[in-house]
Each structure stands twice: as structure tokens, then as C-alpha cells.
Amino acid sequence: MTITLKSLPDDEFVALGRGGCSGCGAVIAARMATKVLGKRTIMVNATSCMVANYCYVGAPLFPYLHGLFENTGALLSGIDTGLKVLNKRDGINLVGLAGDGGTADIGLQSLSGAVERGHKFLYICYDNEAYQNTGIQRSGTTPYAAITSTTPLGKNAMGEARQLFRKDMVRIMAAHKIPYAATASISHPLDYLRKVQRATEIDGPSYIHVLSPCPLGWGFPENLTIKIARLAVETCFFPIYEVENGTKFRLNVDPKEKKPVEEYLKLQGRFRHLFKGEFRELIGKIQEAVNTNWEYLKKLCSS
């Protein structure tokens, strides 16, 4: 059944009155996913921005657990096995929701173990590219040259100095031969929701990595959240693709006109130093890295 905006239910599965910031990208990603997941969901949420949004005010209308920072995968394994033993597993969507820090950094071990053991769950990682909840500290997915509170601008520093491309969680999951893994963006909701629907039908682990821009952390006005996410896709800074069984790559969004990465960077306060004087050449470096990644991805998708 193809998902269209009209086919989604009217009901809200998370009550109004969330905590958190105005214009938050992560909460858009979570709300969109709940429209497909429905009422029969158990959600485990790692310590992160979404916990401040949902947990501390009591928003979700389905059973919800706020786990510790690094054990989302392990909690999902325990819940999945417990429900299986009690013969209550059928018809329940088990979802893990974590930020980029709670997935790629501290949560990597338990996620890796849970995926390797093959438990049935969907893991949604909303990527706002830093530890936004505790005050915008850099994480493993923070892009090169971004200013964060732990990689500030200074005499000796130009922001995030890590030259290697940021952690690619989908390819890490693909290396586990996970049945289904994909990237998604809140700017392409139908594609994202199709992926969530696909993931709920798989009898095994699945992983979705959603780009969730953060107005406060990235430095842009709160009404541009979805526009920034769209630019990230159109400049190929954040490609949207999916992987089946770790080997079959498929590109979902191939922009007809690949925009220069400058258009994405200039709208964000965390990259404002790149447009002044000595740091201009870094934009060239970023464009090169994006091009290399895009070419490699196209090769993977065509084989």
C-alpha cells in the first residue's frame, strides 16, 4: 500500500504539549514516524533531545521507556526476547529512538550487538550532528569545520578539525548484513514514511538514519528547518539511499541539478566563518569530500 499524505491517520500518537525547542527537526522526524507506527508501539528512547521533548512531560500515548544513554540496543533485545517468551510479540512495533551521539558514539556497542543477534526492531537515529541536548558538543557525526561548543573558533582552531568523513552509520549497519538500512530526511516525508513502513514489515532489525536539523545548534532561524534538510539532500551533502541485506544499495533521491555545497553552508551559523577570509578554502575541501562520497555512493548503487 503506497503511503500518501491523505492515507496517514488523523490521530496523534504523541500528545500535544511537548517540551524542547521551537522548530526542532528531531521532533518532526519522530512525529512523522509515529503516524506510520501507530498505537501498538513500544518505544525505547536514549538520553537525548527527544527525551527532553517527550519523556519529561509525559507526551507519548504508547508505552515508552527512557533508557540510559548507551543501552538502547540492549534494552530492545531484552524487550523483544521477553515479549517472544510470553507469546506477546505479534502486532507490536518495537522502536528504538536515539540521537547521533547515542548511536554512533556511546551506543554503538549495544546497537551492534542487538543487530548481530537479529532481534526484531526498528532503530531510528535522528542526526542533528552534535550532542545538542547538553549544549551543542561535537559528536562522531559532526561535519568537518562545524563550530560546536567543544570545537569553537579561535586562534588555533577553525571548528571541527576532523578531516576524515563523518561516521557513516548506514554503512556500518550494512556491514552487519542488516536486512534493511536507509538514510532519510524530513524534507522528503513520503520517502521517509515508506521506509518506516518497510521496516515494520521486516522480521529482523532495521535501521533508519534521519537528518534532523537543529535551529539552535546549527544557527539558523527556526522556520527554515525543513528547507535546510532539503538543501542537504540537493547538494548531496546528505544522500538518501537504502541498503538491503547489506549488499544491495539503491539511491532514492538523485537530484537532477547537484547544487554547490556553499548554498547549504551559507544559511547556517555554525559555518559562518567559512565565508570570511582565511577559511574560504575550506569550502573547497568540503565540496571535494562531498563529491568523493557521492561518486562512491553512485558506484555502490549501480553495481
Add this chain to the structure above:
Amino acid sequence: MWLGGKMTDEISYYLHPWIKNRPITAWLPPGYSRINKTGANRYQRPEIDDEKCTKCGICWICCPEGAIGRGKKFTIDYEYCRGCGICLEECPLKAIRMIKEV
């Protein structure tokens, strides 16, 4: 509502689930967040032009709060709308406009 660690009004205090019964662990009933009226400190509010609106549903799915309601006429729940302006930005027909709150 909880703000900075203190219950801000007496009504919230008596509605809180831990006042009457022993909770055993720290948990909240589902939907308790409705007590948090996020529309309180808004500085601008969106208004949908019903004639231009084609009811496509893009603003409805993009709202971070979930404050837009679908139907014959799309309505905004102003108790919770924070005035972030994402609906205005995403509307393909520019059928929403912002009005400054007084």
C-alpha cells in the same frame, strides 16, 4: 507546569499523578504533557487562508507540535502552536501568513 524545577501553579500540583498515589517508580501517565500549553509565549501566529488552501496536508505533516488539524477546513490549535513558521515556509501555495502577537 514544571518550569525550572518548581510547580508553577496549584492546579498542576494537584493534577500531578504522584500526589495522591504511590508511583513505585518515576513514571507519568500517557498524554500528561497536554497540561503544558506551549502556545503561551508565542510572538507571532500563523493564519491559514482557507480559500487558497488545497488541503494537501504538507503543513499538517511538517508541524513539529502537531497543532494543525485536518478536515474540511484546516485549523490550528493556538493553545500549542509556537509560531515557529515552518508551515508557512513549506506551504507550496503560500496560503499561510504570520501575524505578530500583541
Add this chain to the structure above:
Amino acid sequence: MGAKYLSGCAAAAEAVRLADVDVIAAYPITPQTAIMEHISKFIANGELRAHMIHVESEHSAMSACIGAELVGARAFTASSSQGLALMHECLFFASGLRLPIVMAVANRSIASPVTIFADHKDSLAQRDCGWIQYYTENVQEILDMILIAYRVSENEKVLLPSMVCFDGFFLSHLSERVDVPELNCIKDFLPELRPKYPTLDIENPKVINVMAFPEFFEEFEFDKHYSMQSSKKVINESFEDFWGISGRKYGLIETYQTETAEMVLVGMGSMMGTALEAVKRLRKKGVEIGLVNIRVYNPFPFQEIVDAVKDTAIVGVMDRDISYGSGGIVFQNVLLGLYNKPNPPPVLNFIVGLGGRDVTLGTIEKIVGTMEKVRREDRVEKDIIWPDLNTELIKAWKIGD
């Protein structure tokens, strides 16, 4: 009632089979690996209908048990030294969520220096987490305590997780004759788990583990502290019921001739078996000595120990652990119990058996000798004594005066 020749690990696995545990999540670590192996065999043969989650670390093991208990499945895990230290944060999580998890701890000291041998440092380092702690002296007790632990933890007046501790290698790899109860006896003693704590239930959704601001936090802590204290009554009741089905009577502590004793030895763990033998021999020689074996360390049996030692002339607490800079941990607990009591006897602390050093009859005799000397001279020169310390080595290392 079948008698089997079982090692400590095998007895723990038998108890898990009898308790009809639903989910086991454990990570291998010496000396508890055999528990996992025996349980795996039971599952493979169909003797235990459970799922084993082969987790990738002890932190994940405890988290998986928490996840399973939160949906109403009975869970079990086992760990030791490094692993127990790794899951430290999850121990607070489990006791805060009031989940009746039972963990078998094969006591082993913690690196560095590396060791695989027994002392109580690993489980005593977790004494503040809100877990009930049982210490066992022989293999039969391992099996019995695990069954009793489930019954106590799942009681709605308690709702706190438990750990059953036994010395690594001294008990885990020692085979003794064990009475294995029948499955149908245990089914009455330990019925199916009916969660009395908030769970993740589709029919009754809840948002679990929210923040408690200062207005509420202290009351949650008081709730846990009060439950820990009132668990003493539930533990005693469970011991009574267990006596009824097995013929073995346990208590929070066990005493041997303390009513007529001038000197009393206090301790816990497998070394108390040796201590009992030494005390019996000394009694035959006419020495008026008694023994207190602590079975339940947390909630600490202050009143029971004070009642046993208050009329004695001198108390010697044997600690198979050390809190650097402070002394033995059980010693500190016993002192706390005797403080503010009228005319308390002097208490000496003996640090023995660290890192698997054997506590022999000779060690006990040395301890008793020191206690007699202090009693004769009527003054306490040093209250923390290391009877088995290799003083030549210490002199060669140029430590101390």
C-alpha cells in the same frame, strides 16, 4: 528430592531451571562461565523453556534483563569482578525501576593487579546500589538462595533486585552433594511472575523513567530505603516457608554457640565453613569461642548481630575485602551496629583471604591468638590487622615504618 553431585555453577544453573526463568542474558567471565554453559545445555535439551540472549557486554546483559522484566518476563544474569563493575550504572537503573532481577555473582577480585581468584571486593563495591545481597557458604546454599531471592524480590513489599554471591573457584568450581528439590514443590513456593511494578504494557501505556525534580526525588529514595529495611521481614518469612518444603532452615545470620562465648568471630562467605571447623576444635580444647556467619549482607542485620555479640568480651570481624584507607567493609557495618549500645565489646578487624589467598585453620588460630592477647592486655593497639601478611615482602618493598 534428588541428590546430585554438583559444582557451584551447576547448582546455580539448576536453581535457574527450577525457578522457570524466562530470559537469561549473560556475558562470559571467569569463574561464572560454567553457569551459562549449564543453562545453555538445559535450554538445548528442552528442560528449561527460556531464551538466552548472548549479549556483547555485561552492561548490555543487565540492560537486557531490565528490558525483559519490564514486559513481565522473569530474568536472570550472572557476573563477576570486572563485569559487575561494568554494569554498575545499570544496577542503579534496575533498583530504581524496582525490578526483581536475580543475579548470581561469583566473587572475584578486581584488577589491577589481575586475578581470577576470590574475594568479596566486587560485590561489596556495589553495596550502595539498592540490591539485596546474600552470601553463601556451601554449594547447597547457592541453589537455595537463588530460589529464595526470586521469592523475596518479587514480593510487592520489596520489589528490589537481589544478588546471590558465592566465592569464585572455592564454591563455583567445587563439587558437593546437593539436594535438588522437585520442580512441582518449587512451583508452589515460587509462582509465576505477576509484575507489581510499572511495566511496558500496550493495554496500559506508561511513560517510564521520567525526571524527578527535587520536590519528589527524596521521597523515591525513602521508598527504596524503607522497602530495603522491610525486606528483612519478607526474607525471614521466605526462609520459614523454604524450611517447610526443604527441611533446611536459614536465617539472616547463623550463630554457633555465641550465648556462652567470650570471643566471637564474625564473617561471611565460604571461609566461614573453615571458621566453623576451627571454632569447634577450639571449643573442644575449652576455648569459649562463638561464630556469626552473615547470610544476608544487605539489608544489614544490625540487630541480630548486636544480639549475638553484645554480652561477649571481644569480637573479631573477618573481612575478605578491603576498603583502601578505611579498613574492612563488614567491620564498618558491625561497628555501626554496636555504636550507641551500652558497654559494647571491643571489635577487631582481620583482613584475610584477599585475591584468593586461602583462609586456613592456621589463619583462624592466628586470629584467635591475637584476640586472646588483646583481651589479656586489655588494650587495642591496632584495630585493623592483617594476620596473613607476608611481612618480609613488605619489608623488602620498604613500605611502612
